[in-house]
Amino acid sequence: MRRPNPLRSLTLRLTLVYMALFYASIGLMLGASYLGGVWRPLQEVERQLTVESDRLVAIHRAQGRDALIRALERRAAQPRGRLPYHVLIAPDGAVVAANLLDWPRIRGPEWVRYEFGTYATGAEEEHEAVVRDLALPGGWRLLVGRDTEDLDEREDLITEALSWGLGMTLALGVIGGLVMTYSVAQRLESINRAARAVIAGDLSGRVALRGSGDDFDQLAATLNEMLARIEQLVASISRVSDSIAHELRTPLTRLRAELEDLAAAEDPAETQALTAAALDEAARLQSMFEALLRIARLQSGPQVARxxxxxxxxxxxxxxxxxxxxxxxxxxxxxxxxxxxxxxxxxxxxxxxxxxxxxxxxxxxxxxxxxxxxxxxxxxxxxxxxxxxxxxxxxxxxxxxxxxxxxxxxxxxxxxxxxxxxxxxxxxxxxxxxxxxxxxxxxxxxxxxx
Known part of the structure; x- marks a missing residue:
């Protein structure tokens, strides 16, 4: 018989399904971590910057450029929480006020996540920041931002954990699936061998037990009990068949002899006696078969009416x-x-x-x-x-x-x-x-x- 293909094994398919569910659970877990640890804090930073930038734009509109510069300097000198960044650019491109070393030279989207250089701490550093890029009246340009380096590191950590976790899970899952498939296939093969032996007519074969008491051992024990019962029933049928042949031999022999005598009889009284004896023998045989049929119906038929x-x-x-x-x-x-x-x-x-x-x-x-x-x-x-x-x-x-x-x-x-x-x-x-x-x-x- 052809050996089973491990790649078509139910065990391997179940392993792959489990891996897919595990991947989904990892994705949900890391997605929840990203939502709570990165996305929501970024939304909070943007909300805070919206309030700050709207206030600075109002100062510029109401009090002029110098008041805006003083407000930016006060903001940079008194950082609260995340480091504050700003750049004020004149219409001719000249930088009027800034605590950043570089920024997008061409104005793009209003909100930018960018890695800026800054000397806010006294030395040049690279920091990830969220910046709002605003156009002021008269051609002026204002960039207001907050440091999000910790959120960037957290995002990188989550992404790295996702990639490594999925990769390792895939490798370990495939290896574990193949090992488990091989182990289960070995246990099933022992059952198949016993079944093939029964098909070939050998009822003495049994499924080997490992003594672990696991599901396969319990299945093997049940199958062994079934095989023992089948062997017992087949032996019983064989004995019954032999007994029927033996029991029928004598009455059939007598019946045949009586019929032969009846065929040769000429005396009416003798004919009547032989006929009665033959009928008695036939009745005995009929009673035997009726008893056998009733026993068979009771043992194999539906439950009795109660x-x-x-x-x-x-x-x-x-x-x-x-x-x-x-x-x-x-x-x-x-x-x-x-x-x-x-x-x-x-x-x-x-x-x-x-x-x-x-x-x-x-x-x-x-x-x-x-x-x-x-x-x-x-x-x-x-x-x-x-x-x-x-x-x-x-x-x-x-x-x-x-x-x-x-x-x-x-x-x-x-x-x-x-x-x-x-x-x-x-x-x-x-x-x-x-x-x-x-x-x-x-x-x-x-x-x-x-």
Whole structure:
């Protein structure tokens, strides 16, 4: 099988999606930092400069050029907060007042962010500043600004952090995505190997566990349980198939022999006897197949229809039905059923289950023995107990008694399907079955949920 392409891996795609979300979160975080740390302070500087420049323009308009120069000098000599910058240029281009070394020689936009040279601190320095460039009456030009070097450094820091952060995140994300994709692909490949082994017919393969207890280990454990169950069911089907072939061989052989004898018979009485024997054998085969089909439907079909079942009355009816069979063998059939017991389920199916248990108990109890049926409330539900004083079932064989065609001594009467039907009916009702020693005999307890 072709190995998966890591570039088409879901893990890698999820990693890339996560990286995109991480980039977006970094962008939002740095955008918020820029908004609060750069853009809003710049807006505040521009607002302050608007107030100052409007006041200076009013002084020039009301008191003249000399008053404006004095106001600019006072402003430069008493800096408050950010360093103040100014340039006053005459119509002929001569500089009348300035504390800047350079400025835009040609007037452009009203607001300018520019790196100006200044000697405001006594030595030539380069500072980023926000400047308002105004045209005054008579051809004069006034530039008024404030130092924003700290905001420029902060902006550079945010830009650098953004570029480095995104670059490193991209590199680490791609490397981490490839590593994670490879690791996940290895774990998935172990699951695929087990699945391919099952497809090839080997049900003994299992997914390797690493013992980490992570999601993959839990998935592997679940798959192993499923494979074990499938292996168990396939083995059970194989045993059932072998048993069916074995069980059918004898009755079919007898049926064929009886039909051959019937074909050769000439005496009407003999013909009638052979016909009756053949019909009996066919009826036995039909009963076997009907039991097998009913078990199969219970185990694989939809849930049984549920209604309120009067279990006390049902147990009494089942005991009454089997009492003649017990009396024929001089057995004592006792009842100990609490009144008003009720469960939710299919009455006919529950009756068949109890009937099979009683039939099995009467069959294996000795002549003159004891058989009992009990019904009582228990913690969390209702218990039905059928017991006998027969040979019982060894503990090591109690897991096998519910398998199709299993019989304790291999020669017991019947098909070996009665307890299989009991198990299927109990499972369909959510009930549990336990077998115990009755000292002597077998004690079967069916517990219905409350």
């Amino acid at each position: 209604s309120r079942v009067d279990l006390s009355a049902l147990l009494a009816d089942a005991a009454e039905l089997h009492r003649p069979a017990a009396e024929d063998r001089r057995q004592t059939l006792t009842e100990a059923v609490e009144p008003t017991l009720a469960v939710a389920g299919d009455r006919d199916l529950i009756f068949q289950m109890v009937s099979n248990l009683l039939d099995n108990a009467i069959k294996f109890a000795p002549e003159g023995g004891r058989v009992s049926v009990e019904g009582r409330m228990t913690t969390g539900g209702v218990a039905v107990v059928v017991a006998d004083d027969g040979p019982g079932v060894p503990p090591e064989a109690r897991e096998q008694v519910f398998e199709r065609f299993w019989r304790a001594d291999g020669q017991a009467p019947g098909f070996g399907l009665g307890l299989s039907l009991v198990a299927a009916a109990a499972e369909a009702h959510g009930a549990t079955i336990t077998l115990a020693d009755n000292g002597p005999g077998l004690r079967v307890t069916v517990r219905f949920p409350g």
